[in-house]
Amino acid sequence: MSKINFLKPDKANLNTFLYLGSFLFFISVLDVFLNSFFSLNFTSFLPSFLSFLLPLILGFIGLYFIRIEFSGIKYLDLLNKHINTNNFNAILSLLIIFIILKSIPPILSWFVIDASFAGDSKDVCSGSGACWTYIKVWMRRFMYGMYPNAEQWRINLSFIALVLLGSVGYFATDKFKKYLTLYYVVIYPLIAFLFIFFFISGGPVFFDFSYGIIAAIISIMIGFFIPNKYKFYYFLIVPLLLYIVLKYFIFYEEMIELGKLDGLNWVETGAWGGLSLTFIISFFCLIFCFPIGMAFALGRRSNFPLIRYISVGFIEFWRGVPLITVLFMSAVMFPMFLPEDFFIDKLVRAIIAISLFEAAYVAEVIRGGLQALPRGQYEAAKSLGMGYWKMHIFVILPQALKLVIPGIANTFLALVKDTPLIFVVGLLEIVGMLNLAKTNPEWLGFAMEGYVFAAIIFWIICYAMSKYSYNLEQKYKTDR
Amino acid sequence: MNFKLKDIVPQLVTVIAVVLIFGFFTYNAQINMENRGIDFGYGFLSQESSFDVQFSLIEYDGSHSYFRAYLVGLLNTILVSVIGIIIATILGVIVGVARLSNNYLINKFAAFYVEFFRNIPLLLQIFFWYFAALRALPLPQDAEAIFGVFFLTIKGLYVPAFVWQNFNIFFYSIVAAVLAIIIIHIHSKKVQENQGKQIPVFLISLGLIFILPLLGFVLGGVRLSFEVPVLKQLATTSFIYEGGVSLPPELIALTLSLSLYTATFIAECVRAGIQGVGKGQKEAAASIGLTPNQVLKLVIMPQALRIIIPPTTNQYLNLTKNSSLAAAIAYPDLVLVFAGTALMQTGKAIEIVSITMFTYLTLSISISILMNWYNKKIAIQEK
Numbered sequence: 001m002s003k004i005n006f007l008k009p010d011k012a013n014l015n016t017f018l019y020l021g022s023f024l025f026f027i028s029v030l031d032v033f034l035n036s037f038f039s040l041n042f043t044s045f046l047p048s049f050l051s052f053l054l055p056l057i058l059g060f061i062g063l064y065f066i067r068i069e070f071s072g073i074k075y076l077d078l079l080n081k082h083i084n085t086n087n088f089n090a091i092l093s094l095l096i097i098f099i100i101l102k103s104i105p106p107i108l109s110w111f112v113i114d115a116s117f118a119g120d121s122k123d124v125c126s127g128s129g130a131c132w133t134y135i136k137v138w139m140r141r142f143m144y145g146m147y148p149n150a151e152q153w154r155i156n157l158s159f160i161a162l163v164l165l166g167s168v169g170y171f172a173t174d175k176f177k178k179y180l181t182l183y184y185v186v187i188y189p190l191i192a193f194l195f196i197f198f199f200i201s202g203g204p205v206f207f208d209f210s211y212g213i214i215a216a217i218i219s220i221m222i223g224f225f226i227p228n229k230y231k232f233y234y235f236l237i238v239p240l241l242l243y244i245v246l247k248y249f250i251f252y253e254e255m256i257e258l259g260k261l262d263g264l265n266w267v268e269t270g271a272w273g274g275l276s277l278t279f280i281i282s283f284f285c286l287i288f289c290f291p292i293g294m295a296f297a298l299g300r301r302s303n304f305p306l307i308r309y310i311s312v313g314f315i316e317f318w319r320g321v322p323l324i325t326v327l328f329m330s331a332v333m334f335p336m337f338l339p340e341d342f343f344i345d346k347l348v349r350a351i352i353a354i355s356l357f358e359a360a361y362v363a364e365v366i367r368g369g370l371q372a373l374p375r376g377q378y379e380a381a382k383s384l385g386m387g388y389w390k391m392h393i394f395v396i397l398p399q400a401l402k403l404v405i406p407g408i409a410n411t412f413l414a415l416v417k418d419t420p421l422i423f424v425v426g427l428l429e430i431v432g433m434l435n436l437a438k439t440n441p442e443w444l445g446f447a448m449e450g451y452v453f454a455a456i457i458f459w460i461i462c463y464a465m466s467k468y469s470y471n472l473e474q475k476y477k478t479d480r
Numbered sequence: 481m482n483f484k485l486k487d488i489v490p491q492l493v494t495v496i497a498v499v500l501i502f503g504f505f506t507y508n509a510q511i512n513m514e515n516r517g518i519d520f521g522y523g524f525l526s527q528e529s530s531f532d533v534q535f536s537l538i539e540y541d542g543s544h545s546y547f548r549a550y551l552v553g554l555l556n557t558i559l560v561s562v563i564g565i566i567i568a569t570i571l572g573v574i575v576g577v578a579r580l581s582n583n584y585l586i587n588k589f590a591a592f593y594v595e596f597f598r599n600i601p602l603l604l605q606i607f608f609w610y611f612a613a614l615r616a617l618p619l620p621q622d623a624e625a626i627f628g629v630f631f632l633t634i635k636g637l638y639v640p641a642f643v644w645q646n647f648n649i650f651f652y653s654i655v656a657a658v659l660a661i662i663i664i665h666i667h668s669k670k671v672q673e674n675q676g677k678q679i680p681v682f683l684i685s686l687g688l689i690f691i692l693p694l695l696g697f698v699l700g701g702v703r704l705s706f707e708v709p710v711l712k713q714l715a716t717t718s719f720i721y722e723g724g725v726s727l728p729p730e731l732i733a734l735t736l737s738l739s740l741y742t743a744t745f746i747a748e749c750v751r752a753g754i755q756g757v758g759k760g761q762k763e764a765a766a767s768i769g770l771t772p773n774q775v776l777k778l779v780i781m782p783q784a785l786r787i788i789i790p791p792t793t794n795q796y797l798n799l800t801k802n803s804s805l806a807a808a809i810a811y812p813d814l815v816l817v818f819a820g821t822a823l824m825q826t827g828k829a830i831e832i833v834s835i836t837m838f839t840y841l842t843l844s845i846s847i848s849i850l851m852n853w854y855n856k857k858i859a860i861q862e863k
Contacts, residue, residue, distance in 0.1 A: 082584035306491040320844035322801035337505035417601040448612040462599035
């Protein structure tokens with residue numbers, strides 16, 4: 001056996017160094033482990049300063065001893081390569097291990113061990129842990145806001161129906177695949193709107209809006225039999241005409257009667273809230289901001305200077321101001337700009353404001369995609385004799401949108417994360433409901449539980465979305 | 481000139497539509513204001529505001545004008561943004577570099593941090609810090625001193641105040657040091673280009689920035705003392721710290737959440753920037769005999785910064801705009817003071833909201849113009 005130089009661990013004395021180093025490292029981790037899990041301190045005979053630093057010093061020496069390159073032991077080499085490349089890394093690794101060990105017990109005890117789950121009053125929450133009873137009692141409020149308890153099945157049913165209808169794309173056969181875009185861009189939003197308007201909001205079944213839908217459905221059905229040559233003029237004139245006829249001639253007399261044909265109980269938007277409102281707002285803003293953003297992205301790249309300037313002005317304006325001021329504007333300034341007897345619901349105003357705001361960001365993202373396409377694509381499309389719209393719909397946009405999937409997903413993520421801001425216009429989604437529940441005199445002092453609960457929900461939603469967008473990106477990655 | 485109808489019609493239609501919409505809005509606004517008896521005008525800015533603001537950088541009370549209140553709000557916004565940007569940058573760069581570390585634990589720890597804070601709404605984080613975390617702090621009388629001079633209590637953070645004597649001299653000495661450093665930089669560059677000699681610029685700069693102010697202390701009679709906050713009893717159960725500088729809990733919660741949140745985005749920018757520099761660049765630089773430090777300074781950083789800076793500036797802008805969430809926890813920023821309190825008092829919705837938006841707009845657009853100029857300057861000159 002050769003002479004051992006403790007300042008230079010080498011392969012010749014591998015076993016000595018390995019046993020000694022592992023032992024020291026093990027002791028240091030064990031010390032911290034016992035200290036944090038069982039609050040034992042077997043170095044208490046030392047001065048407190050030294051006792052505090054001892055695990056770090058021991059662990060450092062231990063890691064120094066086992067840092068032997070090409071030892072031939074697989075796991076040792078892996079360890080050295082990943083957490084023990086040099087002194088600095090060794091100290092950082094040790095610190096992180098210690099932090100994790102130290103933070104597990106308090107977190108675990110707060111979340112689970114000392115927490116109270118049972119019961120439905122504040123009295124059970126006497127321990128030092130979290131009071132999940134609070135969440136349990138307030139669950140309905142956090143999910144549905146002030147929506148009447150007896151009517152909440154309407155929200156559930158609508159959401160289930162919308163999720164089912166939304167997942168049609170996965171089950172569509174090849175025959176229907178070409179209609180999917182049409183379905184998702186036009187039909188699905190319409191169905192969703194009807195669901196939310198008639199089902200969640202409730203109220204009379206027949207009123208102005210219904211005539212529009214009836215007119216649209218009838219004219220589309222007849223439209224199939226109109227020769228292509230006249231289709232454009234047909235759709236320009238007939239639906240409007242039909243609407244007027246329906247509204248003022250056919251149903252006019254019966255309107256008063258029909259107006260009384262109440263559907264479900266009407267629930268005003270002020271009572272909507274909680275997580276379901278978060279979903280409703282995110283959903284509609286997402287639907288609206290995409291086409292608006294696309295229009296302004298094309299406008300910004302347009303050859304017409306006036307259209308370009310207007311688009312640039314729109315985009316830069318919305319991107320330059322914070323969302324909270326936009327919502328302020330929709331709350332206090334926007335009603336001033338409308339005719340006096342014209343009233344727009346505050347939820348609708350909030351949705352319009354957020355959609356316009358996010359549309360500007362979507363526009364910039366799409367513009368990035370449009371700019372990233374090589375000129376050759378435009379020139380090739382033009383040389384085939386395609387016009388502006390044909391070129392964009394069939395050649396440019398499909399490629400550009402593929403390029404910007406991550407950017408769009410980020411914008412949508414930002415949108416979901418921005419929804420709590422609607423407290424400005426007086427709507428309370430989940431974070432707003434938390435703040436309301438927190439001030440309830442019966443349940444004071446549980447702010448932490450509420451925020452942690454909401455944070456977990458948002459985190460799951462946002463993380464899932466970002467992972468999904470990553471998958472989409474991988475799926476649509478085309479080599480060019 | 482070759483006017484085509486096809487070119488003009490779409491533009492004309494768009495312009496007419498925009499003009500019509502704006503006309504419609506203005507017309508309605510006029511009628512509405514007439515009906516409610518509100519007159520349009522910015523004259524209220526010079527009127528007495530008669531409301532107080534909790535926390536202000538400049539002297540302000542109810543007897544000052546609305547314009548002064550606007551300035552108070554603006555300065556508070558800038559204060560929180562600047563502190564937030566500094567902390568977020570430091571944290572973001574550290575985390576971004578840690579994300580590229582070959583140490584598995586550090587790498588995962590940084591990734592965890594980024595994924596965790598990025599996916600929780602900022603407003604929720606602000607509420608969490610303000611209503612949950614900072615409320616768990618001790619009362620002033622129970623607070624323990626940190627390093628003997630800082631007091632972190634439920635009523636805010638109390639730090640010692642600097643009390644300067646002959647502050648002017650100190651200030652001028654720093655200005656002189658900065659000027660001297662700039663001159664030395666220019667000179668050393670010239671020397672290196674002409675003669676190939678290298679001057680240890682960094683050491684000289686470090687020396688200058690310490691020695692010149694130190695001279696001020698020794699020769700110029702500059703004195704610095706600290707005013708440490710002292711606990712004072714107001715009533716039997718009410719205590720407060722006097723002296724020193726107090727940072728209200730709103731400010732702490734806001735800067736903390738803003739910087740923790742924005743740092744995740746900056747970290748991703750930094751990571752993308754460093755990864756964006758090709759491996760070949762590093763190898764080529766090493767093969768022509770540059771030292772690792774020189775490789776980093778002369779080859780990697782200039783290229784990485786070109787990728788890092790534009791998105792990072794965007795994040796700075798976002799942070800500044802996000803600081804308007806202060807209104808939710810009653811930190812007196814521009815939105816709360818001006819678009820909140822002042823609007824309630826005057827009822828001048830259009831004027832006040834437009835001024836607020838215009839302020840943010842000016843801030844963003846001036847920074848993006850600066851950025852575009854910078855981008856053009858550092859862009860690779862392609863032949």
